[in-house]
Amino acid sequence: MPDTSVGRAQYDCIVIGGGHNGLVCATYLARAGRSVLVLEAASQVGGAAVTSEFAPGFRVSACAHLLHLMPGSIIRDLGLESRGLALAPGGTPTTAIAPDALPLPIDAADSSALARHSAADAAKFAPYLARLRRLAEALYPVLDGAPPRLGTDSWHDRLALLRIGWRIRRLGRADMRELLRIGGMCVQDLLDEHFETPLLKGALAFDAVLGTSAGPRSPGSVFPLLYRMAAEVQGSSLTQPLGGLGAVSDALARAALAAGAAIRTGSVVQRIVVHADRAAGVLLQSGEQISASSVISNADPKTTFLQLLGSEHLDTGFVRRIAHLRARGVTAKLHLALNARPRFTGLSDAALSGRLLLAPSLDYIERAYNHAKYREFSPAPIIEVTLPTVRDTSLAPSGGHVLSAVVQYAPYELAAGWDNERSRYANLIIDTLERCAPGLRASVQALELLTPPDIERQYRISGGHWHHAELSLDQFFIVRPVPGAAQYRTPLGGLYLCGAGSHPGGGVMGIAGRNAARALLREAA
Amino acid sequence: MSGEAQPHYQQPLLHTPFHRRARALSQVDSFIPWSGYTTVDVFTFVEQEYFAIRNACSLYDLTPMVKYRIAGPDALRFLNRLMTRDIGKLRPSRVAYSVWCDDAGHLIDDGTVFRLGDSEYRLCTGERQLDWLIDSALGFDVEIDEVTAQTAALAVQGPTSCAVLRAFGLDGVERLKPFELGYFALPPALGSGRQLMISRTGFTGDLGYELWMRPEDAEDVWDGLMQAGRACTIRPIGSRALNMARIEAGFVLPNVDFVSSQHTLRVGTERSPIELGLDWLVDFNKGHFNGRRALLEERRRGPRRRLVGLDIEGNKPAHNALLYADQAGRHAIGSVSSATWSPTCKRNIALAMVDAPHMATGRQIWAEIYLNRELVWERRMARARVVERPFFAPERRRATPPADY
Numbered sequence: 001m002p003d004t005s006v007g008r009a010q011y012d013c014i015v016i017g018g019g020h021n022g023l024v025c026a027t028y029l030a031r032a033g034r035s036v037l038v039l040e041a042a043s044q045v046g047g048a049a050v051t052s053e054f055a056p057g058f059r060v061s062a063c064a065h066l067l068h069l070m071p072g073s074i075i076r077d078l079g080l081e082s083r084g085l086a087l088a089p090g091g092t093p094t095t096a097i098a099p100d101a102l103p104l105p106i107d108a109a110d111s112s113a114l115a116r117h118s119a120a121d122a123a124k125f126a127p128y129l130a131r132l133r134r135l136a137e138a139l140y141p142v143l144d145g146a147p148p149r150l151g152t153d154s155w156h157d158r159l160a161l162l163r164i165g166w167r168i169r170r171l172g173r174a175d176m177r178e179l180l181r182i183g184g185m186c187v188q189d190l191l192d193e194h195f196e197t198p199l200l201k202g203a204l205a206f207d208a209v210l211g212t213s214a215g216p217r218s219p220g221s222v223f224p225l226l227y228r229m230a231a232e233v234q235g236s237s238l239t240q241p242l243g244g245l246g247a248v249s250d251a252l253a254r255a256a257l258a259a260g261a262a263i264r265t266g267s268v269v270q271r272i273v274v275h276a277d278r279a280a281g282v283l284l285q286s287g288e289q290i291s292a293s294s295v296i297s298n299a300d301p302k303t304t305f306l307q308l309l310g311s312e313h314l315d316t317g318f319v320r321r322i323a324h325l326r327a328r329g330v331t332a333k334l335h336l337a338l339n340a341r342p343r344f345t346g347l348s349d350a351a352l353s354g355r356l357l358l359a360p361s362l363d364y365i366e367r368a369y370n371h372a373k374y375r376e377f378s379p380a381p382i383i384e385v386t387l388p389t390v391r392d393t394s395l396a397p398s399g400g401h402v403l404s405a406v407v408q409y410a411p412y413e414l415a416a417g418w419d420n421e422r423s424r425y426a427n428l429i430i431d432t433l434e435r436c437a438p439g440l441r442a443s444v445q446a447l448e449l450l451t452p453p454d455i456e457r458q459y460r461i462s463g464g465h466w467h468h469a470e471l472s473l474d475q476f477f478i479v480r481p482v483p484g485a486a487q488y489r490t491p492l493g494g495l496y497l498c499g500a501g502s503h504p505g506g507g508v509m510g511i512a513g514r515n516a517a518r519a520l521l522r523e524a525a
Numbered sequence: 526m527s528g529e530a531q532p533h534y535q536q537p538l539l540h541t542p543f544h545r546r547a548r549a550l551s552q553v554d555s556f557i558p559w560s561g562y563t564t565v566d567v568f569t570f571v572e573q574e575y576f577a578i579r580n581a582c583s584l585y586d587l588t589p590m591v592k593y594r595i596a597g598p599d600a601l602r603f604l605n606r607l608m609t610r611d612i613g614k615l616r617p618s619r620v621a622y623s624v625w626c627d628d629a630g631h632l633i634d635d636g637t638v639f640r641l642g643d644s645e646y647r648l649c650t651g652e653r654q655l656d657w658l659i660d661s662a663l664g665f666d667v668e669i670d671e672v673t674a675q676t677a678a679l680a681v682q683g684p685t686s687c688a689v690l691r692a693f694g695l696d697g698v699e700r701l702k703p704f705e706l707g708y709f710a711l712p713p714a715l716g717s718g719r720q721l722m723i724s725r726t727g728f729t730g731d732l733g734y735e736l737w738m739r740p741e742d743a744e745d746v747w748d749g750l751m752q753a754g755r756a757c758t759i760r761p762i763g764s765r766a767l768n769m770a771r772i773e774a775g776f777v778l779p780n781v782d783f784v785s786s787q788h789t790l791r792v793g794t795e796r797s798p799i800e801l802g803l804d805w806l807v808d809f810n811k812g813h814f815n816g817r818r819a820l821l822e823e824r825r826r827g828p829r830r831r832l833v834g835l836d837i838e839g840n841k842p843a844h845n846a847l848l849y850a851d852q853a854g855r856h857a858i859g860s861v862s863s864a865t866w867s868p869t870c871k872r873n874i875a876l877a878m879v880d881a882p883h884m885a886t887g888r889q890i891w892a893e894i895y896l897n898r899e900l901v902w903e904r905r906m907a908r909a910r911v912v913e914r915p916f917f918a919p920e921r922r923r924a925t926p927p928a929d930y
Contacts, residue, residue, distance in 0.1 A: 313813050315815045316628065319664070320660045
């Protein structure tokens with residue numbers, strides 16, 4: 001629906017932000033015949049899914065460091081594997097590590113190591129996982145589609161609800177009851193019902209609290225676990241793309257270009273231009289103005305509405321909901337450039353190529369979270385470690401290694417101020433790892449710490465939350481990011497959201513980008 | 526202020542700066558709460574007070590009216606996004622009546638906006654709105670302060686109101702045009718350097734003024750006006766008489782003719798400005814404002830119901846009457862929200878919300894009126910005709926300078 005009053009728009013669609021969702025969205029729009037321009041503020045596309053050089057010769061996936069949530073359908077649809085996306089060979093095993101205990105492989109197929117801790121746990125682990133997977137599978141339609149609106153007459157909305165209801169009903173009585181029972185529960189209660197091994201429970205809870213401002217005892221902490229498992233149903237198993245996560249973005253950019261979209265990097269959008277109560281283009285920081293019939297924002301909701309659009313174009317109630325959106329990151333990233341391969345006590349070589357979880361018990365995680373509530377960081381953080389150079393030597397100079405650590409809980413607003421505390425925090429993380437990998441510290445040549453404020457600055461994500469908005473029941477599905485913008489459309493005609501702040505949310509997934517493109521195309525049809 | 530002599534928990538209702546004067550003149554001890562203050566419902570009897578409004582001069586304490594100071598570089602942008610009217614057209618020293626809505630285009634409240642300076646405004650409203658105002662200020666460089674207690678206010682209304690103000694010594698007040706405001710020195714006899722603000726505004730639909738002053742000046746102004754107005758039979762009035770006048774003037778009253786969408790609990794009981802017949806306050810061409818998209822949609826669809834004036838046969842006020850399309854009362858189409866016998870128009874009038882098919886002027890409908898005849902209840906179906914508002918709009922309300930009468 002071009003705005004005829006301002007003459008012909010230069011593009012049908014402008015996508016603000018060339019993150020993975022923006023690129024996915026642009027590709028689908030371009031394939032539908034739209035002229036599309038992607039504007040990326042940084043010098044390379046990818047948003048928070050980029051590979052960046054943090055020390056001379058050392059490169060690392062800057063934020064996300066594992067690919068596991070992007071549905072196979074999007075990877076196939078966009079032909080990513082023919083466009084240069086290659087996954088590191090072999091799986092990505094998960095191992096629980098602890099300073100004072102032998103590593104424990106978290107592997108349902110081989111529970112022999114677990115059996116040495118608890119025969120009961122070893123017997124229960126596979127059935128536990130199988131059941132959660134069944135429940136997660138039933139939830140997949142929730143994740144995949146655009147959230148329906150409630151109380152409308154639209155067949156589209158009703159059909160979407162029916163599909164979800166049908167999948168859940170098909171679980172059968174026992175599983176459906178279990179899903180309803182555990183859906184809002186805290187993950188500690190769930191794990192305590194099943195297991196007794198602290199190391200196992202800690203590792204399983206890690207995936208429930210990763211990237212969220214919640215501890216194992218926080219209500220609703222089972223939900224992110226189910227969410228993650230549901231996404232994995234159609235996604236790949238945990239993988240590390242060769243060349244880091246940036247390789248995914250590069251392949252996505254090639255797909256977008258092949259579909260006919262234009263991409264401009266180094267183009268910072270300052271404002272969304274509004275004409276006659278419709279989004280009509282963007283104004284760049286350079287002063288250049290580009291017109292378009294539709295604007296699709298890959299930026300987070302707060303940035304999109306409060307900074308790029310401005311509350312004067314929105315109603316107070318909507319602005320209030322956006323302002324109240326919980327979007328303060330608690331996840332930090334530490335990158336270490338190492339001159340030697342680290343040796344984790346008791347860890348096999350195969351395990352070293354996977355991910356290592358340092359979260360030795362539920363209490364340990366909860367204590368780490370306690371500090372964050374009071375705007376402090378814990379002296380004993382929980383950490384997810386990957387060593388991408390074990391399989392992908394291209395990321396470091398010969399003989400060198402890269403350690404990529406996701407660390408929680410690092411509150412966005414640190415009472416003592418991050419400027420004063422960042423080196424202490426980095427050292428604390430290294431010390432914590434050192435206890436599992438003696439000699440690590442001595443091999444550190446350079447490091448980079450990304451706190452939530454750093455992530456906010458570098459990746460232009462308000463609050464530095466890499467899911468753009470806290471992923472929790474109150475900000476999910478038909479209320480993500482907020483009512484009034486949960487179907488990718490926004491209160492302003494011609495403006496759409498396509499980022500992780502929209503359903504289904506964060507992780508390098510691409511579903512929000514694809515669904516936003518669909519919503520736009522359907523509306524215009 | 527006299528009202529703050531006791532701790533608030535011992536005196537849940539505050540006293541206005543006029544309270545001692547009002548208490549002394551109250552003959553029937555009839556007080557009602559209003560926005561946290563004790564105010565007079567009736568001083569003597571309603572009809573006598575009503576006729577002071579229409580035939581002489583009335584004094585009404587409107588201190589409890591909630592007042593906000595809105596100032597800052599973005600004050601205008603803020604108000605224009607908040608209000609349905611184009612506040613950009615409001616010149617300095619002018620006052621505008623406006624309403625404001627939530628996202629759904631439902632009415633939150635109505636009130637008056639005073640432009641006190643280039644980027645300083647005062648908003649007067651019936652109920653407290655601070656949370657909505659503060660949330661609406663996100664993204665705007667604007668200061669919002671409640672100044673209710675810092676400003677005493679007195680409405681001086683009626684055909685002789687201008688004469689009374691001049692007799693009190695407020696020279697030049699006769700030059701104030703409707704919806705204009707000005708600052709006036711208090712008579713030198715009260716001491717030099719004291720001034721008040723006067724706006725030619727009111728809730729009676731008659732010639733009248735509203736006086737805004739420091740609380741410490743309140744009693745002197747009251748005494749001076751009562752003294753100066755003696756020859757014009759000035760009279761303090763309570764809310765009951767004012768209500769009759771405002772129904773004649775066709776003004777809507779929150780919680781009577783509509784319930785703020787911030788307070789409604791039941792779906793469908795919210796009201797839009799279009800439904801209240803306040804379309805003229807909605808400026809779709811000024812840019813975005815709260816509720817604009819919803820109101821555009823409502824305008825496209827046409828309102829489902831509308832507030833109309835009714836002229837009802839007989840002389841029994843149709844308080845809360847249900848309205849029907851037919852005399853048999855089978856087809857309900859709405860209800861009366863405000864009703865009174867209008868002594869000036871000699872008509873039985875009402876404000877009523879009726880369903881869309883019945884809102885056209887001239888339409889004849891039926892009102893079901895219940896009459897209490899010494900505890901014997903009777904039901905009467907009275908013919909009612911949809912008529913234009915206001916019911917009473919004398920030319921003197923606009924004349925500048927006003928005549929002395």
